Amino acid sequence: MTPDQAFDRYEKIRDRLPAAPQGGDGIQIAGLHELADQIDVFVFDAFGVLNVGERPIPGAHDRVQQLREMGKQVLVLTNAASFTRAQTEAKFSRLGFEFAPSEIISSRQVCEAHLASINPNGQWGVIAPPDFFPDDLEVDALALQGDQNDYDQVQAFLMLSAAGWNADRQTLLRDSLRRTPRPLVVANPDLVAPREDGLSLEPGFYAHELQDQLGGQVIFHGKPFASVYETVERRFPDINLNRIAMIGDTLHTDILGARARGWRAALITDHGLFAGLDVHKFIDASGIAPDWIAPSI
Template sequence: MYPALSTQDAFARYEAIRARLPGYIGQDASSSSSYNQRQSQAEKYIEAPNLGALADKFDVFVFDAFGVLNVGETPIPGARERIDALRDMGKTLFVLTNAASFTFPQTIEKFQKLGFDFRPEELISSRAVCEMHLDDYADVGHWGVIGPEDYHAGQLTLPNSALGIDGADYDRVDGFLFLSSAGWSRMKQTMLLHSLAANPRPVVVANPDLVAPREDGLSLEPGYFAHDLQDALPNLSLKFHGKPYGSVYDHIHERLGDKNNADPSRIAMLGDTLHTDILGAQACGWTGILVTDHGLFKGHDINDYIASSGIKPDYLIPSI
């Protein structure tokens, strides 16, 4: 078993892999200039009591799920009412979730069970975006999938099989798709590492998160294990889809269609994590609003983490 991470542990790990994230100061100027300009312009975030106080400033609202709309399987009080109020104001709404354990129909069902009434076109999962890009890997004839317990090969249109505890299965496939860490173990991680060391192949990760807030603490997510692989195998072909990486933001811009010419600073990203939600949003010119009372930084002084990371949200609210 892997040890549970505290908020401090998770933050330290995000900082350790900072050079692999968008907006890193060591990247070329064309890829990081929007983020760096935003950071230099704002020495201090603006606090607001809730999202209602900021609603007039934005035309488009993009919500993270965990820590903003729900914690684990529990909806956050008042979240549904805020969504309804924004919809009544004519705002454009999206949910951008890194939760990749679910198929798209399961994602729709999940939010319905949580009490939300999002339309299918308002829901964007990193898994769905990831699957759109698998055709980029022409040399991968058969994918090995690390998925949840209910995963089956019919969930993908490309040849694939689920990976379990048989090391030979890892050696047979041409590439790896990491969807879910549910049921993942140190033994499986070791088998994957040894297989990749002996025969390098691409690894595609549909959830870049290191952790996610649950009712009983922080769960370890696929990004945690993927970065451990890259630590051990620096030349690993590793691709992430999901916040803070660009493909999911590009997809939202495609969804916006005619509205895509709007001022990107009037697109607000609501999230609970500096290194994913805020960093990714600001890297593409959006406004980052950090929600503090329910997610990664619940019960912590956010100022310490902002000062240490240099990632400054534009706004801070306790809850939406």
């Protein structure tokens, strides 16, 4: 999928995304240090902001450290739901970032906290990466692959990752949900993610395809949906929300979700979804405008 195709798909599902006020001013800045007098909490997306695939973005380490030295709070808010908490922490360590465990919030972590209330006693069919272990979750879990009986026997579905997912398995899931509607929970609402070799299809892509075909509601945890932003806000109960800034590379997830919560938002343009493109074209077409635009953090 190309960036233009991804943008068009986001626009087609716009009515399923949170509503937000009119966009910000889109002021061009050289880097986040220019916002020190306006922002107290900097919340970073990962892909396209801190790293691209397994590569840290040049200058990202130094900027995070500079913000710390300015007395700012820094957090990571990532939709990467393939990893356990320990794996997520190890990933950022490998990339050279010195984030404390409490500074990393993943959509999977938030999602897992809601599973028991959705399907308290039944088994979950999990769409997960190949190295997934059912014991990684605190619910009764079964990894779904190519056996139709597995899809039909579970009481709810959880989509963590699209790694290894394919059209045949998507059909098995769709047909099983058509026969017996059950909850579908998605811990990564992204349609695509930037990699070294292009954009990968993510769980949100497949979930919205199912919603197109079957109707009904999918339960999403992750940007731009409220539960992950609420998790951040609980860390800072006394802060004015317009002193929190989301730093991301996508309009329909990072920027839209933040503005729907009353946060400020900075769009990073040189490394993620809009790398090499005229971002203003997409801002004008969507009406989603950040408060600031920077080439890198």
